[in-house]
Amino acid sequence: MENQEKFRDKIATADDQGKRLWVFPKKPSGKFYEYRKYVSYILLILLFAAPFVKINGNQFMMFNILERRFNIFGFPFWPQDFHIFVIMMVIGVVFIILFTVAFGRIFCGWFCPQTIFMEMVFRRIEYWIEGDRGKQMRLEKQKWDSEKIRKRSLKWFLFFVISFLIANVFLAYLIGSDRLIQYVTDGPLNHLSTFISLLIFTAVFYFVFAWFREQVCVIACPYGRLQGVLLDNKSIVVAYDHKRGEKEKGRAKFKKNENRAETGKGDCIDCFQCVQVCPTGIDIRNGTQLECINCTACIDACDSMMEAVDLPKGLIRYASEENIEKKAKFRFTPRLKGYSIVLGILTAVLVGMLFIRSEVEARILRLPGQLYERKADNVVSNVFTYKLVNKTTADFEDIEFRLLSHKGVIKPVKTSNITVPGQELTEGTLFIEIHTAALEDEKEKLKIGVYSGDRLIETTSTMFMGPRSFN
Numbered sequence: 075m076e077n078q079e080k081f082r083d084k085i086a087t088a089d090d091q092g093k094r095l096w097v098f099p100k101k102p103s104g105k106f107y108e109y110r111k112y113v114s115y116i117l118l119i120l121l122f123a124a125p126f127v128k129i130n131g132n133q134f135m136m137f138n139i140l141e142r143r144f145n146i147f148g149f150p151f152w153p154q155d156f157h158i159f160v161i162m163m164v165i166g167v168v169f170i171i172l173f174t175v176a177f178g179r180i181f182c183g184w185f186c187p188q189t190i191f192m193e194m195v196f197r198r199i200e201y202w203i204e205g206d207r208g209k210q211m212r213l214e215k216q217k218w219d220s221e222k223i224r225k226r227s228l229k230w231f232l233f234f235v236i237s238f239l240i241a242n243v244f245l246a247y248l249i250g251s252d253r254l255i256q257y258v259t260d261g262p263l264n265h266l267s268t269f270i271s272l273l274i275f276t277a278v279f280y281f282v283f284a285w286f287r288e289q290v291c292v293i294a295c296p297y298g299r300l301q302g303v304l305l306d307n308k309s310i311v312v313a314y315d316h317k318r319g320e321k322e323k324g325r326a327k328f329k330k331n332e333n334r335a336e337t338g339k340g341d342c343i344d345c346f347q348c349v350q351v352c353p354t355g356i357d358i359r360n361g362t363q364l365e366c367i368n369c370t371a372c373i374d375a376c377d378s379m380m381e382a383v384d385l386p387k388g389l390i391r392y393a394s395e396e397n398i399e400k401k402a403k404f405r406f407t408p409r410l411k412g413y414s415i416v417l418g419i420l421t422a423v424l425v426g427m428l429f430i431r432s433e434v435e436a437r438i439l440r441l442p443g444q445l446y447e448r449k450a451d452n453v454v455s456n457v458f459t460y461k462l463v464n465k466t467t468a469d470f471e472d473i474e475f476r477l478l479s480h481k482g483v484i485k486p487v488k489t490s491n492i493t494v495p496g497q498e499l500t501e502g503t504l505f506i507e508i509h510t511a512a513l514e515d516e517k518e519k520l521k522i523g524v525y526s527g528d529r530l531i532e533t534t535s536t537m538f539m540g541p542r543s544f545n
């Protein structure tokens with residue numbers, strides 16, 4: 075027992091001294107690997123295309139942190155929409171939690187960009203140049219002869235080119251694809267600081283995919299760490315059916331013409347194929363482990379062995395601990411129901427927010443330090459500054475402010491043709507004049523309509539100050 079638990083003492087990719095053990099995973103093949111390839115093609119296309127596709131003139135996906143401008147599915151979000159952005163983030167987190175509780179790290183194996191790039195791009199280039207596991211291990215031990223120099227330099231060169239490409243796309247997400255294309259056409263030396271950032275990103279991607287690799291999932295990724303608190307014995311994960319694999323006498327090497335059912339040996343023929351194929355270097359037969367990214371490579375490997383020895387497939391499969399122990403089917407547990415309700419409520423709130431979200435955001439604030447001015451005929455005047463943010467790509471012209479809650483007049487300092495160009499901001503000053511007869515208190519909330527021509531594009535409110543006594 076003590077020996078069986080030994081794997082918990084250290085991670086599979088480090089030796090007893092803590093030195094990195096390089097993983098040479100065997101090239102996966104099988105049903106799941108084929109499906110994962112198709113999913114990766116779709117995701118790679120989406121990932122590379124998203125910053126270059128535009129909807130209504132808006133970049134499909136953009137995360138311009140420096141200017142605090144974000145586009146999600148073609149919807150532009152300004153700093154003023156921060157609350158919507160926060161709700162979206164919370165929904166994302168709850169969705170991931172719900173998904174993890176139900177299906178373990180399915181996201182890591184099928185959708186995470188790290189896995190997609192590592193397993194479906196960089197690793198496949200490696201297999202193509204250096205060959206499968208055995209050949210890679212031999213090449214690693216080989217002295218630096220012409221073959222090794224040729225293979226390694228070609229691999230590293232291609233890794234660098236792809237890292238550079240990914241860094242460009244990453245930059246397109248950050249600063250916008252239009253600006254990136256502009257910088258490329260202007261020449262990198264005219265935008266030296268951005269070019270240096272690009273090279274730094276390239277170096278980071280190269281480091282991650284050429285050297286750091288599975289260590290991202292094993293020691294750096296916070297999502298992997300969450301597994302321990304989110305998974306329970308009902309969560310579906312890539313699991314080894316230890317009941318079937320070990321039976322009474324435990325796993326044992328395959329012997330031709332033996333009837334394993336009679337001998338009491340488990341169905342696991344101890345071929346180590348599931349271990350050799352694992353990109354994080356673990357043995358799934360030790361149970362669910364933090365390092366497992368649910369990539370399904372071991373399912374494919376084990377299925378092909380089971381087929382070869384004429385035993386039923388599925389010794390390693392998507393299953394919950396409960397399913398393996400008691401043959402229990404997947405159930406929608408109270409915990410899952412709770413998360414789903416929270417997710418439903420948050421999504422409804424988000425839809426509501428998007429629905430009432432205006433195209434133009436208006437802020438009208440009293441000029442600091444100014445009280446009010448008494449004018450002739452018992453008219454009181456306050457001075458305000460206004461700020462209009464156009465969240466669309468279309469221009470709004472002939473902007474007019476109208477008092478909706480009180481009788482009175484609004485007089486902008488700039489009187490003719492106030493315009494808010496698409497995706498821009500217009501600021502100015504205005505006076506509001508109200509007769510004291512229309513005021514009930516010294517401080518009143520005004521409702522103001524912002525019109526473009528005759529079209530109401532936004533309503534906003536502000537405070538108006540009057541004298542304490544109106545006599």
Ligand code: SF4
Pocket residue numbers: 312348351352353354355356357358365366367368369370371372373
């Ligand atoms: S144990 Fe299986 S599913 Fe988990 S990372 Fe290794 S090969 Fe992938």
Ligand code: SF4
Pocket residue numbers: 314319341342343344345346347348349359375376377379389390
């Ligand atoms: S691939 Fe299947 S049979 Fe082979 S060692 Fe792994 S679990 Fe056992």
